[in-house]
Amino acid sequence: MPFYETIHIRPQTQLHLWKIDEPLDYLIAGVLLQDYSLIRLHKLKSEVHQKGFLAVRHLLQHLGYADTDLTYDTSGKPHLSDGHHVSISHSYGFAAVAISDENLGLDIEAMRPKVLKIAPRFMDVDTHLTGLSLAEQLQKATIIWSIKEAVFKIKNEKGISYPNHISEQPFAPAEGTTVARLDFKHQTEFFPVHFIQREDYIFVCVFES
Numbered sequence: 001m002p003f004y005e006t007i008h009i010r011p012q013t014q015l016h017l018w019k020i021d022e023p024l025d026y027l028i029a030g031v032l033l034q035d036y037s038l039i040r041l042h043k044l045k046s047e048v049h050q051k052g053f054l055a056v057r058h059l060l061q062h063l064g065y066a067d068t069d070l071t072y073d074t075s076g077k078p079h080l081s082d083g084h085h086v087s088i089s090h091s092y093g094f095a096a097v098a099i100s101d102e103n104l105g106l107d108i109e110a111m112r113p114k115v116l117k118i119a120p121r122f123m124d125v126d127t128h129l130t131g132l133s134l135a136e137q138l139q140k141a142t143i144i145w146s147i148k149e150a151v152f153k154i155k156n157e158k159g160i161s162y163p164n165h166i167s168e169q170p171f172a173p174a175e176g177t178t179v180a181r182l183d184f185k186h187q188t189e190f191f192p193v194h195f196i197q198r199e200d201y202i203f204v205c206v207f208e209s
């Protein structure tokens with residue numbers, strides 16, 4: 001399946017999803033890549049990553065952007081030539097691009113039981129998971145992991161610890177929103193969070209304001 005959905009997260013923020021069902025050859029043939037992208041594509045070792053990388057280019061093409069409209073700074077953060085903020089994520093079966101007039105971070109995660117094993121290492125399990133069914137714990141722990149990755153993509157600073165510096169206001173998954181808090185370098189910042197689920201995947205958008 002090609003283009004999957006556009007979700008209007010905020011008036012000036014759209015989240016675009018691509019479901020990656022196509023063979024690698026099809027994805028390669030369908031986009032025109034700049035030299036930088038060709039080099040990066042060939043450096044990616046796994047087919048899953050190659051497909052994710054190419055699906056992002058298909059999404060951009062679907063939205064009227066050329067591959068040359070996307071550049072990266074030295075940290076790996078992507079930028080669009082027209083000045084819009086962009087954030088990118090890919091995970092197995094989905095690729096996503098969020099485009100906004102606000103600085104934002106996007107993360108996709110597949111809900112996998114492994115997240116519950118490592119949850120005590122990255123989140124406050126007592127606050128967020130107590131009393132929930134196993135399925136609810138899986139969903140919520142995945143949302144929280146994604147929130148932390150998305151906050152990291154906005155802040156982009158070395159030394160941020162997921163368990164020690166990023167926390168989330170208590171929320172129910174059905175609400176679709178919460179607020180993340182970053183306590184780092186003697187400063188506290190709050191980030192509005194929007195999340196949705198499609199199939200077995202969680203999509204999180206976090207805003208700087």
Ligand SMILES: CC(C)(COP(=O)(O)OP(=O)(O)OC[C@H]1O[C@@H](n2cnc3c(N)ncnc32)[C@H](O)[C@@H]1OP(=O)(O)O)[C@@H](O)C(=O)NCCC(=O)NCCS
Nearest residue numbers: 053075076077078088089090107108149152153156161162
């Ligand atoms: C950068 C990072 C957030 C990417 O997340 P990921 O789940 O591995 O991969 P995703 O598919 O969600 O995101 C990858 C995309 O993020 C974007 N990205 C990469 N580095 C970025 C950065 N510094 N800032 C913003 N966006 C970035 C890129 O667009 C990249 O895709 P592309 O290169 O194909 O265009 C992650 O690799 C990372 O470094 N996390 C921090 C880990 C950490 O400090 N953990 C502390 C635990 S205590």
